[in-house]
Every structure is written in structure tokens, then in C-alpha cells.
Amino acid sequence: MTPSPPPVIAAQLWSLHSEAADDLFGVLAKVAALGYPAVETISLYGHQPARVRAELDALGLALCSAHAPFPVDEDADNVLDAYEELGADTLVWSLEPEEFTSVDAIHLGADRVNRAAANAAVHGMTIAYHNHFAEFRNVFDGRTAYDILLDALEPCVLLQLDTYWAHTGGVDPAALAASLGDRLVSVHLKDGPARGMDDYMVPFGDGVVDVQAAARANPAVRWNIVEMDRSHHDMYELLGRSYTHLVGRELARGKR
Template structure:
């Protein structure tokens, strides 16, 4: 077995990518994702429609692991209900983001972080983990020579793990490979998307490997990643065709691991 295969990270799909299809046919959609070779799914928008138990059964029947749940931070009213759902779903990590305006100043960051840290404490009591997912403001905003992302990391409860959205990090002016390298073991998940990397609001996504992102370099960076998660938004091509092309590219590079040969 080659070194590339041994070090490849399992490949999953972000639920938003297949949301329209899964809302029409949950089981059929997850079966189709698994047939391509994907090994997991990060849930988004499905529990509200089907309930956590059915989503969990459908993923298990398809042979897909639930990598994480993209769901609001369990803090304040409704926190325990969110954690109940995560447990029923079988999602050990709950991932969400702060709002763009919460990176307008260091004080705003601190105010937002309090919510995340409360969520981390609530989750820890259940044996669950909170993950933080970035957009672009974390990297585009700079205070006293420090990126807002670094300010954020210095304030977050150390139990909070990271889900790096490498495309949005690049849109914020960062080098995703450099970010991965310095995050070390704290970064567990990565969102993989591709496109022209020109406009946060307007970019159309393309299959992985057909846009501006150098995924061989990014995903070849040593890190703590446990899952590679393909997320394709605002596609101009068929979703499953894009997922197949993305799978072939990432598994073909040897950076991601699937269940079907590329």
C-alpha cells in the first residue's frame, strides 16, 4: 500500500450539497452518495424534515458515517433540545459559525465567543464536541496586525475543534495550506469547495479540481484532519455529476479516501 493511500483522509459530503435531492428522497439520495464512494455525510437541513432517528437509519443503511451535524450552537433557550437531537442522530460534533458582523471589532468577537464557549460547556456535559466553521470575515478583518481568526482562536474554549472552510479562508485573503499547518491537531474537518475564488456573494461553484483551488497542496499539508467534506454551492451543473467528478479528482490525487476506486 502506498504512503498516499495510508495517509488519505476519508471523504464525505456536506448535506447542503444534496439538500434538494434528499428532501425529495432521503434514502435514495444517501444511497447514491455512497455508491459514488463517499464514506460520510455532514448533516444539514434534514433532521428538521425527517427527524434524527430516520436520518441516522438512512445513513447507516447506506453505509455512511455521520461526520458531524451542521446545527446552531447549543447555548441559551433550546440548547438541551439541540443536544438531544445530536445524540439521537449519532453526531458527536456540532458545527456552526458566528455572524459576519461579529468580526467587526475585537469586542464583537468576544461577545460572540461567549455563546460558543457556553455551547462547548453544554456539549461537554453530554460527551459531545462543538466545532467552529469559518466564513471569510474571520480572515479579512485585521486588528492590530492580527487576523480576526487568530483573535477568535485565542478566546475560544480549547475544547472547540475547527472546521476550516478553505475556500472562504482564501476569499478572506488567507493561504488555506498555511492556515491548516498552523492549526495542527485542532482542525478536524475541512469543507472542500471550488470555483473562481473571486466573489463571496456571486461565485458559482464547480466540481473540485476545476476551479482556482490547489487541493493537492492544501490537503497535502500535515494537519489533524479526520474528514474531508465536499460542499458544492450554487452549482451550474448537475449535482451528482459534480460529486462524481469531485470524488475522482480527490481520490485520484491520493489525498482523500473513498470506498470506490477513482
């Protein structure tokens, strides 16, 4: 059942990564013009956090979260200081496929995420885990690597479900989203053939993913985030069509 009011729609800037590397502020202006009220960053592309924050504010764009490597190494404080200055309250990242090849590897990866969450908490920030598909394809004694990971993560670690990669991994993203309860704060929505990491994304409804079911599945979700990793379609057209699809069906809230 779609929550009332529905989640806010946001655009993941990886969709426009190449252009953003050359003209981040121009990209932000175009995304705002499409009606998106929020974005999720993937990089600051060399800009100072305060400058990016000022541009977001000028365009009326909220920052739903930021993708940034888990802050656990010697650069952790610099990363956290930068994203605190940007105004991010949630940092999102993933483990690598090789970290799901054994139960021991999963627990080592979970320890890294938990340490990142403890470091982020000092800055008043939270960590969220973003999945790909190795988490679901790798199974140990009848349990997916994702289930093992969730059990090993501290409760303060939130979840961002990439519904497309969950489908690619062989699970029903809507059923999975519903099972994650209040820990699930955002979802990535995209459509395509769901074969692997080199897939090209298509308009919602033209691929194999039941995007509408995934978008409706969990009333705890606060952000429905559109991400198109790559596409043969014009990316702004695709983001605009995605916006119309979700907002027009009252699966998300936008500016228009």
C-alpha cells in the same frame, strides 16, 4: 504532506439541500452510490433522528459531523438530545459576519461558542468552529479576526476549515491549515472564483483554489469534506468528479 492513511472523504449535504428537503433518503442513497463513505448533515428535514440514523446505517454511511446552530439558547437541550440520538459526536457552526466587526464583538461571539462547547460536553459531544471569509478580511491592529477568535475560544473547541472561504478572505488555505495543528479535524474542499458568498462552484482544478495543497496540508485532519454550495454543473456529477479527484490522488479514502 498527505497523512498516511489519508483522511476519509465525506459529502456535505448542503450541496444537495433543495433535493434533500424533498427526499433526504433518496439523496443519501445516491451519495452512497457515488462511493462516499460518510456525510455531514445540515438539517434533518423534519425526520426523526433515529429514523435518519437507521437510514445511514442501512446505506453504510458514517456521520462525520453535523452542522447545527450553537446550542446556547432555551432550545439547547432539545438540539443536543436530537443530535445525540442521531449519533453525531461533533456539531459544527459559524458566527455571523457582523460578529467580526469589532474586537468586542469577536469576544462576545467566542463566549457564545464556548458556552455551546460546555453544553455539548454534558452530552459527550464537541463543538467545532466553521469559518467563512469575514474572519480573514477583518483585521484589527494587524491581527485577523480569526486569530483573535482562536485565542478567545476554549481549547476544547475544534476547528473545521473551509478552505474556499479562507482563500476568498485573502489567506493561503494550505498554510493556514498547517498552522492549526491537532485542533483541525476536518476541512471543506471546493473550487471556484473565490469572490464571495454567491459564487458558483466548479470542478477541482478549474477554479483558483489549490485544493490539492489544502488537502495535504495538515496530517491531523480526519475528514476531507466535499461541499459545493451551488454550481452550474449537475451536482451529482460534480460530487462524483470531486470524489475521483481526491481518492484517485490518494488525498482521501473512499469506498471505491
